[in-house]
Amino acid sequence: MAVSSMSKTALRRAMAGNTVSQKVAFNATRTYASKTASLKETFAAGLPEKIEQIKTLKKEHGNKVIGEVTLDQVYGGARGIKSLVWEGSVLDSEEGIRFRGKTIPECQEVLPKAPGGNEPLPEGLFWLLLTGEVPSEQQVRDLSAEWAARSELPSFVTELIDRCPSDLHPMAQFSLAVTALEHESNFSKAYAKGMKKTEYWEHTFEDSMDLIGKLPNIAARIYRNVYKDGKVAPTQKDQDYSYNLANQLGFAENKDFVELMRLYLTIHTDHEGGNVSAHTTHLVGSALSSAYLSLAAGLNGLAGPLHGLANQEVLKWLTEMKSTVGSDLSDENITKYLWDTLKSGRVVPGYGHAVLRKTDPRYVSQREFALKHLPDDPMFKLVSQVYKIAPGVLTEHGKTKNPFPNVDAHSGVLLQYYGLTEQNFYTVLFGVSRALGVLPQLIIDRAVGAPIERPKSFSTEAWAKLVGAKL
Ligand code: CMX
Numbered sequence: 001m002a003v004s005s006m007s008k009t010a011l012r013r014a015m016a017g018n019t020v021s022q023k024v025a026f027n028a029t030r031t032y033a034s035k036t037a038s039l040k041e042t043f044a045a046g047l048p049e050k051i052e053q054i055k056t057l058k059k060e061h062g063n064k065v066i067g068e069v070t071l072d073q074v075y076g077g078a079r080g081i082k083s084l085v086w087e088g089s090v091l092d093s094e095e096g097i098r099f100r101g102k103t104i105p106e107c108q109e110v111l112p113k114a115p116g117g118n119e120p121l122p123e124g125l126f127w128l129l130l131t132g133e134v135p136s137e138q139q140v141r142d143l144s145a146e147w148a149a150r151s152e153l154p155s156f157v158t159e160l161i162d163r164c165p166s167d168l169h170p171m172a173q174f175s176l177a178v179t180a181l182e183h184e185s186n187f188s189k190a191y192a193k194g195m196k197k198t199e200y201w202e203h204t205f206e207d208s209m210d211l212i213g214k215l216p217n218i219a220a221r222i223y224r225n226v227y228k229d230g231k232v233a234p235t236q237k238d239q240d241y242s243y244n245l246a247n248q249l250g251f252a253e254n255k256d257f258v259e260l261m262r263l264y265l266t267i268h269t270d271h272e273g274g275n276v277s278a279h280t281t282h283l284v285g286s287a288l289s290s291a292y293l294s295l296a297a298g299l300n301g302l303a304g305p306l307h308g309l310a311n312q313e314v315l316k317w318l319t320e321m322k323s324t325v326g327s328d329l330s331d332e333n334i335t336k337y338l339w340d341t342l343k344s345g346r347v348v349p350g351y352g353h354a355v356l357r358k359t360d361p362r363y364v365s366q367r368e369f370a371l372k373h374l375p376d377d378p379m380f381k382l383v384s385q386v387y388k389i390a391p392g393v394l395t396e397h398g399k400t401k402n403p404f405p406n407v408d409a410h411s412g413v414l415l416q417y418y419g420l421t422e423q424n425f426y427t428v429l430f431g432v433s434r435a436l437g438v439l440p441q442l443i444i445d446r447a448v449g450a451p452i453e454r455p456k457s458f459s460t461e462a463w464a465k466l467v468g469a470k471l
Helices: 008-015 020-031 041-059 073-076 106-112 123-131 137-149 155-161 170-184 186-193 197-227 240-249 257-267 278-286 291-302 309-325 331-343 361-373 378-397 409-418 423-447 458-468
Strands: 089-092 096-099
Touching: 008 020, 020 073, 020 331, 041 123, 041 423, 089 409, 096 106, 096 123, 096 155, 096 361, 106 257, 106 361, 123 137, 123 240, 123 257, 123 291, 137 240, 155 170, 155 197, 170 197, 170 291, 186 197, 197 240, 197 278, 197 291, 197 423, 240 257, 257 278, 257 361, 257 409, 257 423, 278 291, 278 423, 291 423, 309 378, 309 409, 309 423, 331 378, 361 409, 361 423, 378 409
Parallel strands: none
Antiparallel strands: 089 096
């Protein structure tokens, strides 16, 4: 529902209980906005309806049984157990992700773009994930300006990053910097002073917006320190988020790279709530840890090789393949290399998925980008060749439930084409995007009063007793 058509009463109700100073802060976000409704206003306007929906659903259906759980699922990483609420996206095993009901191609179609650009702006997806609404061009421009206005890092965080040894993995540096920003947390300060539960979401919103605004500066500082001259360009206040990230990394001269960043930051945001980075952010947030502490925890999960780090692993694996196989990259040699990987007990990075059972649409959208911008790149050709062969090999191998590529099978190849060849940095870019997917849910969690998470655990002896087994 657009705020203009939204009842003023709903907006007033959402703001009810705010202190005078918070109302000032609430209105202050309009500084960057023009006549259109700001993101905070739009979210606040839809909130009473959402709270009411949840209340009614729980009242009328709260005791309905929604599934069975087997012992295999308990020992199998809780795979498939329906137990989380995640508003922004739902993942279908065959169709892939839908953001607020929209597929990736639909998002590419309807979300606002930069002037002269073809790819959606991640600002628009953030808006969609938080509010369920497609923003107007003006709203997206205002959001770009708002994030740019919040981009400056406290000097102690800059110094902290500068003092990291250059061989500390970029993801560890990233998580360290985000954790240190806890110093700035509105939420933690207000909680320490004492605040009402109805005020939680506004502070979480402010923290999330501040944090997102600062991420390009953090990411670029890490990149420029570890791989370049340590100098980071200032944020350009009249540019969009992806342009600024590309520019601060040192790649904005190439317009296609900026477009790639827009696509990349849009499609890596959200993949429903059960994946490690999303679930961790949500779980840590449920203890009322701030957006900074919650996201840092999620980033630590994203840094694992079975999750986000796979995108760095893919390029390493492809490069190793080239040096092992040599110049004769025939189908036979690639097949043999795949089997050698599997026989050595390693996974084929970028293939398989806990939920998906088809080619990941995020892979497809990157493939389409490559077909348009770099059809003759040898690494892209290699990725395409592996795509032709790996599903058959993985099926014959017989272990993975999904022999098709996931998002990570493609991203590194696009980045290396434009000269961003430092693979260990890739997951930081994933992390910047993931923040735009998990923080909307954190705001929603606090707005609807989501409780602290606490599933039940048993020891193996206790499980055995429960199922009537003798050990
Ligand atoms: N290569 C080799 N074996 C694989 C495999 C792959 N790409 N994918 C799954 N398998 C194996 C699993 O290791 C498991 O073996 P064991 O029974 O010996 O433990 C078996 O197949 C069954 O696994 P599954 O149910 O199909 O997959 P899971 O839900 O357990 O794991 C995932 C999902 C993504 C961790 C796994 O497919 C994998 O390790 N892929 C490679 C790493 C990767 O690309 N990760 C990125 C995922 C996307 C993201 O989160 O960013």
